[in-house]
Amino acid sequence: MPTVTLVQAINMALDEELRRDERVLILGEDVGRRGGVFLATEGLQQKYGPDRVMDTPLSEAAILGAAVGLAAHGMRPVAEIQFADYVFPGIDQLFSQAAKLRYRSGGQFTAPMVVRMPSGGGVKGGHHHSQSPEAHFAHTPGLKVVVVSTPYDAKGLLKSAIRDDDPVVFMEPKRLYRAVKEEVPTDEYLLPIGKAAVRREGRDITLVSYGGPMVETLKAAEEMAAAGVEAEVIDLRTVLPWDKEAVLASVVKTGRLLVVSEAPRTASIASEVAATVSEELFDQLLAPPLRVTGFDTPYPLAQDKLYMPTVTRILNAAKRLLDY
Amino acid sequence: MVQERAAFPTFSQEPIRLIDPDGRWVAPFPHGLSAQELRRFYRDMLAARLLDEKLVVLVRTGKTSFIAPHAGHEAAQVGIAHALQRGHDWLFPYYRDLGLVLAMGVPLPEIFGQTLGNAADPAKGRQMPSHPGSRSLNIFTVCSAIASHIPPAVGAAISMKLRRTGQVAVCTFGDGATSEGDWHAGVNFAAVQRAPVVFVCENNRYAISVNIAQQTASENIAIKAKAYGIPGYHVDGLDVLASYSVVRYAVERARAGEGPSLVELVVHRFGPHSSADDDTRYKSKEELSAERRQDPLLRYQRFLEREGLWDAQWANELRLEIAKELEAALQEAQAAGEPDPLQMFDDVFAARPWHLEEQRRLLAEELEA
Ligand SMILES: Cc1ncc(C[n+]2csc(CCOP(=O)(O)OP(=O)(O)O)c2C)c(N)n1
Numbered sequence: 001m002p003t004v005t006l007v008q009a010i011n012m013a014l015d016e017e018l019r020r021d022e023r024v025l026i027l028g029e030d031v032g033r034r035g036g037v038f039l040a041t042e043g044l045q046q047k048y049g050p051d052r053v054m055d056t057p058l059s060e061a062a063i064l065g066a067a068v069g070l071a072a073h074g075m076r077p078v079a080e081i082q083f084a085d086y087v088f089p090g091i092d093q094l095f096s097q098a099a100k101l102r103y104r105s106g107g108q109f110t111a112p113m114v115v116r117m118p119s120g121g122g123v124k125g126g127h128h129h130s131q132s133p134e135a136h137f138a139h140t141p142g143l144k145v146v147v148v149s150t151p152y153d154a155k156g157l158l159k160s161a162i163r164d165d166d167p168v169v170f171m172e173p174k175r176l177y178r179a180v181k182e183e184v185p186t187d188e189y190l191l192p193i194g195k196a197a198v199r200r201e202g203r204d205i206t207l208v209s210y211g212g213p214m215v216e217t218l219k220a221a222e223e224m225a226a227a228g229v230e231a232e233v234i235d236l237r238t239v240l241p242w243d244k245e246a247v248l249a250s251v252v253k254t255g256r257l258l259v260v261s262e263a264p265r266t267a268s269i270a271s272e273v274a275a276t277v278s279e280e281l282f283d284q285l286l287a288p289p290l291r292v293t294g295f296d297t298p299y300p301l302a303q304d305k306l307y308m309p310t311v312t313r314i315l316n317a318a319k320r321l322l323d324y
Numbered sequence: 325m326v327q328e329r330a331a332f333p334t335f336s337q338e339p340i341r342l343i344d345p346d347g348r349w350v351a352p353f354p355h356g357l358s359a360q361e362l363r364r365f366y367r368d369m370l371a372a373r374l375l376d377e378k379l380v381v382l383v384r385t386g387k388t389s390f391i392a393p394h395a396g397h398e399a400a401q402v403g404i405a406h407a408l409q410r411g412h413d414w415l416f417p418y419y420r421d422l423g424l425v426l427a428m429g430v431p432l433p434e435i436f437g438q439t440l441g442n443a444a445d446p447a448k449g450r451q452m453p454s455h456p457g458s459r460s461l462n463i464f465t466v467c468s469a470i471a472s473h474i475p476p477a478v479g480a481a482i483s484m485k486l487r488r489t490g491q492v493a494v495c496t497f498g499d500g501a502t503s504e505g506d507w508h509a510g511v512n513f514a515a516v517q518r519a520p521v522v523f524v525c526e527n528n529r530y531a532i533s534v535n536i537a538q539q540t541a542s543e544n545i546a547i548k549a550k551a552y553g554i555p556g557y558h559v560d561g562l563d564v565l566a567s568y569s570v571v572r573y574a575v576e577r578a579r580a581g582e583g584p585s586l587v588e589l590v591v592h593r594f595g596p597h598s599s600a601d602d603d604t605r606y607k608s609k610e611e612l613s614a615e616r617r618q619d620p621l622l623r624y625q626r627f628l629e630r631e632g633l634w635d636a637q638w639a640n641e642l643r644l645e646i647a648k649e650l651e652a653a654l655q656e657a658q659a660a661g662e663p664d665p666l667q668m669f670d671d672v673f674a675a676r677p678w679h680l681e682e683q684r685r686l687l688a689e690e691l692e693a
C-alpha cells in the first residue's frame with residue numbers, strides 16, 4: 001500500500017475513474033499539460049489524451065457551464081476550479097444551471113458532475129487564495145458538498161462523487177495537500193457521501209470539524225486527553241447533507257458540542273450544526289453549543305494565523321463548555 | 325434543399341433574404357421544396373401564431389400568471405425547428421420559444437400544462453410559464469437566467485463531438501443575451517473546441533425596453549462571431565425559408581465537423597416583452613404599427629399565393645383545425661389538476677437526504693392537520 005499525500009490521493013482517484021469509465025473527463029485551467037497548478041491532475045493528460053483531460057479557456061463560466069451540458073448529455077465531467085475563490089465568475093452555472101437542472105426539468109435532465117476546488121487558508125494567499133465558501137454551496141439546494149481532510153478519504157470520496165448522480169462540490173483544503181501522508185490502497189474502495197468519521201472516541205465533549213481545521217481540532221483533543229478530558233472528534237467530511245445522526249449520537253453521550261471551522265461564522269455550517277443540536281437535544285445538553293470559526297471579515301493576509309481557529313482558541317472554548 | 329456554400333455570405337451588411345416582402349422568391353437558386361413541405365411551414369407558423377393568441381387570452385382571463393409572447397418570431401422559430409433533426413439533435417431554447425418547441429413536436433397539452441403549472445406539466449409545475457423542456461425530444465428545459473444555457477449547449481456539443489454521435493446542439497437566445505458574460509464564455513469555448521453547436525439569435529432589437537443601440541455598438545449581432553473565429557450570418561428572420569435555409573446550412577456544417585456558427589435572425593416582437601410589460605412606454609405607436617405591417621405570416625402567405633399553394637378557404641380550414649386542436653389540448657391540460665404538493669421535495673437530488681425527508685414530513689403533517 002503506497003503512502004501518499006492528499007493531492008496524490010486525488011490524482012489516484014481521478015486516474016482510476018478515467019480508466020474505469022470512458023464517460024469520465026476532466027476539464028479546467030492548466031489541468032492538462034501542466035497537470036494543474038497543484039499537480040492534482042499530473043500525468044493524466046499524457047495517459048488519457050487532451051480530449052479527456054482538457055485544458056480550457058480561462059473562464060469558470062465556460063468550465064462549469066460546459067460541465068453541465070456534458071453531464072446532461074451523458075458524460076461524467078470533473079471540473080477543476082483553480083482556487084475556490086475563483087468559482088464566482090462561474091457561480092451562475094453552478095447555482096442556476098447545475099443545482100437546479102434536475103428540479104426545474106422535473107427530473108427529465110440531470111447534471112452528474114463534480115466540481116473540485118482547492119479551498120481554505122493557511123498558505124499566505126490573501127483573500128483570493130484562502131476562502132472557504134462551502135456555506136454558499138450548502139445554501140443552494142441541489143448541490144452536495146464534500147470537504148476532505150485525509151488522503152484516504154479524498155480518494156474514496158472523490159470516486160463516490162464522480163459516480164454520484166447529482167452535482168457534487170468537492171473541496172480540497174490546499175494547506176493539507178502535502179501536509180499529511182497516509183497509506184492509501186491502490187485497490188478500489190468507495191466512501192459514502194453524507195457519512196461522518198469519528199476520528200477519536202471520547203465521552204466528555206464532542207468536537208465537530210471538517211477540512212483544514214481538523215488538524216487543530218485533533219491536536220486540541222490530544223492536549224485535552226493529556227489533561228484527562230476525553231474528547232470525541234467527528235470529521236463531517238460531507239457538509240451537505242451532513243451526518244446529523246453521527247453528531248447527535250455523540251452529543252447524546254457527551255452533552256457538550258463545539259464546532260470548529262475556518263469559514264466565517266455568520267450563516268455558516270458550524271451555525272447549522274449548532275442550531276440543529278440545540279433544537280434536537282436541548283434537554284440533554286450540559287452547556288450551550290459553541291462555535292470556533294473564522295471571523296466575519298474577508299480573509300486577511302497579515303493576520304492569517306490569528307484568523308484561523310487555533311488550538312488555544314479551541315481549548316479555551318472547550319474549557320468554557322466543561323466549566324459551564 | 326441543396327445549397328451551395330457560397331450562396332450564404334458570412335457577415336453580410338444586408339440581411340440574407342430569400343423571399344422579399346411582396347412574397348417574391350429572390351434567391352438565384354430554386355427553393356427545391358415540395359408543395360407539402362412548403363405548406364407545412366405555413367401550418368407551423370399559423371399554429372405558433374394561434375398558440376400565442378390563446379396564451380394571451382389565458383393571461384387575460386386569469387388562468388395563468390405570465391406569458392412571453394412570440395408573435396413576430398414565427399418565421400424564425402419555425403425555420404429553426406425544421407432545420408434540425410428533431411429528436412436527434414438537441415435544442416437549448418429560451419423563454420420566448422413556445423412557437424419553436426411546438427414546431428419541434430412538443431405536444432400541446434404539455435405546453436398548456438407547463439403554462440398552467442399543473443400535473444400535465446412534465447416538469448411537475450416547477451417553473452413559471454414559457455419555460456418548456458422535453459427529455460424525449462432533447463429540448464433542454466428553459467432556465468430564466470439569461471444566457472446561462474449557452475455554456476451548457478457548448479458542453480453538450482463537446483460531448484457529441486467526443487462520442488461521435490452525429491448530433492448538433494442548437495442554442496437560441498435574444499439580442500440582450502449577447503451582452504452577458506456567459507454568452508461570450510460559451511461562444512469562445514465552442515469555437516476553440518470546434519464543437520457542433522449553432523448559436524441562433526432571435527434579434528427583435530429589444531431586451532424588454534432596452535433598444536439594440538443601448539445593447540451593443542456592434543453593427544449587428546452576427547459580426548460578433550468574427551472575434552471568435554467562427555462564421556456569422558445576418559438573416560432576415562421574417563423570412564421563414566431564409567431562416568430555415570441558413571440555420572440548416574449552419575447545422576449541417578457543424579454536423580460535418582466544421583465547427584460552430586452564429587446565425588442572427590432579425591425579427592419583430594409584436595407583443596410586449598411579457599404579459600407583465602407595457603411596450604407603449606418605450607415603443608411609439610408608429611413603430612408598433614410599422615412592425616406589425618411586416619408580418620412574417622403575411623409575407624409567407626404572399627409567397628405561397630405566387631406558388632399557387634395558398635387560398636383563403638384552405639387557410640380558413642387550417643385555422644379552424646388548429647383552433648380546435650388548441651382548445652382540446654387546453655381542456656386536456658386543465659383536466660390534469662394540481663400536482664401533488666409533496667412533489668416539492670422530489671428532484672432536488674436523485675434521492676431525498678435526511679434533511680429533505682424531515683422537511684417533507686413537516687409539510688405532510690401540516691397538510692393533514
Ligand atoms: C441574468 C438575467 N438578468 C436579467 C433578467 C431579467 N430579464 C428577463 S428577459 C430580459 C430581456 C432579455 O432580452 P433578449 O435577450 O433580447 O430577449 P427577448 O426577451 O427580447 O426575446 C431581462 C432583462 C434575467 N432573466 N436574467
